[in-house]
Amino acid sequence: MKEVAEKGDKVQVHYRGYLDNGSDFDSSRERDPISFILGEGQLIPGFERAVFGMKIGEIKTIRIAPEDAYGDHIPELVKVIDRKYMPAHLIPEVGQQLQLGEGEEMAIVTIVEVTDKEIKLDANHPLSGKSLNFDLELVAII
Numbered sequence: 001m002k003e004v005a006e007k008g009d010k011v012q013v014h015y016r017g018y019l020d021n022g023s024d025f026d027s028s029r030e031r032d033p034i035s036f037i038l039g040e041g042q043l044i045p046g047f048e049r050a051v052f053g054m055k056i057g058e059i060k061t062i063r064i065a066p067e068d069a070y071g072d073h074i075p076e077l078v079k080v081i082d083r084k085y086m087p088a089h090l091i092p093e094v095g096q097q098l099q100l101g102e103g104e105e106m107a108i109v110t111i112v113e114v115t116d117k118e119i120k121l122d123a124n125h126p127l128s129g130k131s132l133n134f135d136l137e138l139v140a141i142i
Helices: 045-051
Strands: 010-018 024-027 034-037 059-064 078-082 097-100 107-114 118-122 132-141
Touching: 010 045, 045 059, 045 132
Parallel strands: none
Antiparallel strands: 010 024, 010 034, 010 132, 059 132, 078 118, 097 107, 107 118
8 A cells, every 4th residue: 555645646635725814715624535646737736746745644734826826816807897798687796606608718707896887707716816725634545
């Protein structure tokens, strides 16, 4: 049985993800650990690199810069639209995510501001531009 995680290994990891202000954005503690194959790029690069060389049962805390997570926030991906372009049945709220387009041209956007006349949409990943902190525990190598 392998003790140290290496490229090509299928691993199981429990994690808690939180921002610099301490607020959690995700955790596997209330569910099964995340499973992935090291080196296949299934997760953000900084997370995957941190698991390389970990031993089963090892726990560590890491901080991942935006460039090794979801990248920088790109201002050009923030657009303001007239409310008249929103479907009449939709009541826009800050934080709400919408799917725009279809097929290859589909994008997920987040409503970041709502006024009587306009809605500001952000197509950046919600965690873009942020450093991410993780408490990691390598549970198994399978």
